[in-house]
Structures are given as C-alpha cells and as structure tokens.
Amino acid sequence: MSIEIINVTKTFGNFTALNDISLEIPDGKLVALLGPSGSGKTTLLRIIAGLDVFDANPKSDIRFKGRSVIGHRIAERQVGFVFQHYALFRHMSVFENIAFGLRVRRGRNKFTRQQIKDRVMELLHLIQLDTLERRYPDQLSGGQRQRVALARALAIEPQFLLLDEPFGALDAKVRLNLRRWLRQLHDQIKLTSVFVTHDQEEALELADEIVVLNQGRIEQEGTPDEVFHSPKSAFVMDFLGSVNLFHGRIEGASVIFDSDIAGKKQIFVRPHEIDLLPVNPNGAGLSTTVRRVQLAGSIVKIELLDKSKREIFVELSHEKYNVYRFSTGDTVFAVPQKSVVFEEDYSI
Numbered sequence: 001m002s003i004e005i006i007n008v009t010k011t012f013g014n015f016t017a018l019n020d021i022s023l024e025i026p027d028g029k030l031v032a033l034l035g036p037s038g039s040g041k042t043t044l045l046r047i048i049a050g051l052d053v054f055d056a057n058p059k060s061d062i063r064f065k066g067r068s069v070i071g072h073r074i075a076e077r078q079v080g081f082v083f084q085h086y087a088l089f090r091h092m093s094v095f096e097n098i099a100f101g102l103r104v105r106r107g108r109n110k111f112t113r114q115q116i117k118d119r120v121m122e123l124l125h126l127i128q129l130d131t132l133e134r135r136y137p138d139q140l141s142g143g144q145r146q147r148v149a150l151a152r153a154l155a156i157e158p159q160f161l162l163l164d165e166p167f168g169a170l171d172a173k174v175r176l177n178l179r180r181w182l183r184q185l186h187d188q189i190k191l192t193s194v195f196v197t198h199d200q201e202e203a204l205e206l207a208d209e210i211v212v213l214n215q216g217r218i219e220q221e222g223t224p225d226e227v228f229h230s231p232k233s234a235f236v237m238d239f240l241g242s243v244n245l246f247h248g249r250i251e252g253a254s255v256i257f258d259s260d261i262a263g264k265k266q267i268f269v270r271p272h273e274i275d276l277l278p279v280n281p282n283g284a285g286l287s288t289t290v291r292r293v294q295l296a297g298s299i300v301k302i303e304l305l306d307k308s309k310r311e312i313f314v315e316l317s318h319e320k321y322n323v324y325r326f327s328t329g330d331t332v333f334a335v336p337q338k339s340v341v342f343e344e345d346y347s348i
C-alpha cells in the first residue's frame, strides 16, 4: 500500500471533522475523496500532506510506503499539491513557476541550469503547453493555469500527488475536458494520486477508487462501479446520482409500491430504472400524472406527480419514449424495474 491512514481523528474544539478514519490508498491509483461540503475531505488531504496534524492517539498513524510520517515536515513527505485556486506566482513566467521547486534545491541535490531547462520543457510537453513558457499566469486561461500548477507540483518528482478540487473554479466545459486530460495523464505517469471533489460525476469518471465521506466518516469505498451500482447506504445511493424514494411493502420476491408512507419500507429507484406504461400491469405500477417532459438531450427526462403530489423523476431513451409519447397531463403508470431497500430511515 502506498498511503495508509490508521485510526485518524481530527477535532476542532468540540467539533469532530474526522472520526476514526482508516484507509489505504493503493499504489499507482487515482483515488477520489468524495462527499458533501463539510464532510472532512480537505481536512483529510491536508493531514496526508502534513499541512495539518491529527489528534494525538497511540493507535493513530499515517504511513507512506510502510513508514510512519508522523512528525515529518511537508518537504520531507515529498508530496505534490494542487489547490482549487491557482497558487501560481503571478510575477513569474510559466517557465519560472514550474522551475521554482527545482531552483530551491541545494547541496548534493542541486540541479544544473541545463537540467532545470530540460525538466521544465519535458513537463511543458506533458501538460501540452509546449509554447507558452514565457507567458505570465494572467495571460493564461483558467484551465491552462491549473495545468501549470500541476506541472509545478510534478516538477519535484513527488512520491504522491494530492489535488484539492483542482477544477472547482472552472466552468463546466473546461472542467470536463481537464478531467479527461488528467485521467490520460495519470495513465501515462501512474503516480499515486488523491483528489478531493464534491462532484460525483467527476469522481465516477476520473477515479480508480472512490472513498465516500459523510460527517467525518467513511460511508463506503470501492471502484466507481461498486459504489454506484452497489451502494451500502441510502446516503451513498442518494449522493451518487439522482434517486426516487418510494414507500412500499415487500411481498415475497416482489415490491408493492405505494405512495402512502405509514408502516412502509423506503425503496430507492434510479430514474433510468423506471418504465412508464399507459395501463397498470398486474397492479404493480404507481398511478401518476405527467408534469413535464424534457426532450432536449441524449435522454428524455420526465417529471411525474403521484396522487400525494410527490415528484418522481424518470429517464427514458428516445426510442422507449417514442412508443407512447406521453405528454403533460397524461395519466401514466410508473413501474420500477430495479429497486434497493435500506433498513435505516432516510430523508431526501
């Protein structure tokens, strides 16, 4: 294991930001710390970097490649850090920004001018900004600045790369392009990396493994496929995509849906796992009224209201939608195809 976090707790006064976290970051993987605002993602990343210390406890430890790094200063930990807000030096060119960490080396590790030049040019090529070395940060786009920040973090040949919402300040399209680019870059350099995000799509698309945090605890960890398709809790199911909450009874292998809450189980169904029919098949469907149909896009998004005026969201392929072409005001029967039941009580 590359990074081991063992029984780490962090309190601020009487507030517990991290509650007995144990986690292993595998070698060469890109791991996402995913969770809502305040769940403890940044606190955990800062503790790994050595920017913050965790609560003293003989059981707690942070190990890099098997060795405890408690008491090691940031420089000793050899981690590259990229923050949400570009922390580039404004008065330095792109070249000098990337060269910064190389120029400060002294003694035996000092680089020659030629070595610095070669390394910076190599990194500029890696981030696909070969011709921009003379520019200053305010002459770059937001996406270009973040790529330079990444090159600067990589210049010192860190043993790990830590990224805190690296694309958080960028607009949606640039974000999408940059995360695909980062994924390709990771496949090329295979540097063990941990990134913080509150954006589930970003985590699902980019990460090899996702750690879902909630109120300072790990709710679930696994591959994107595992956490999305086999959520262990209602929180994870809800956080990792849109979901409808129904109430119903379990009878043998089937679930009887009902919008009446009393004494019923909570049943979660993703919008793309609901079929819509004009008649009620075997009484298993839920009678609803179509409120809105949104045809633009690769799928058709339909909003329904049940008899208690609760909203149900459905996503159909255009092909499926075209069979009945329901429109606003129609009565339709919603038939969940796949559902998940959790024992805990949860509200969306």
Ligand code: ATP
Pocket: 012, 015, 017, 035, 036, 037, 038, 039, 040, 041, 042, 043, 044, 198
């Ligand atoms: P966000 O996505 O909003 O950045 P996060 O998951 O990264 O959230 P953290 O920044 O790790 O959350 O904060 C976790 C909790 O710890 C929050 O409730 C925050 O208010 C609290 N916290 C963080 N730093 C401090 C501090 N220095 N003093 C007091 N409380 C703090």
